[in-house]
Amino acid sequence: MKLFPRILSHNWWVIVFILMFGAFYLQALHKKNCLMIKMGEKVKELNQAYSLAEAEKEELLSRVCNRDDPEWMELVLKEKLGVVSEGQIKVVFQ
Numbered sequence: 001m002k003l004f005p006r007i008l009s010h011n012w013w014v015i016v017f018i019l020m021f022g023a024f025y026l027q028a029l030h031k032k033n034c035l036m037i038k039m040g041e042k043v044k045e046l047n048q049a050y051s052l053a054e055a056e057k058e059e060l061l062s063r064v065c066n067r068d069d070p071e072w073m074e075l076v077l078k079e080k081l082g083v084v085s086e087g088q089i090k091v092v093f094q
Helices: 003-010 012-065 070-081
Strands: none
């Protein structure tokens, strides 16, 4: 039984080294997990932005495709400039 305390007293630095290494490893693992969570949130934000950009792109492509359609032109004039067709009454709320 005297062998174990003697080995421990001669090799205490190995135990300290292993404990320090374990602490550094756990700290690095925690930092990595926090970074993964942040990156996951960033991916979600970017996916939402991408979806909005795709919807806007589709709307713009639709407008470009319909630019020669007289009904579409009338709709754009009404929407953007406030123009009304002949025979219609324009109502403005203030």
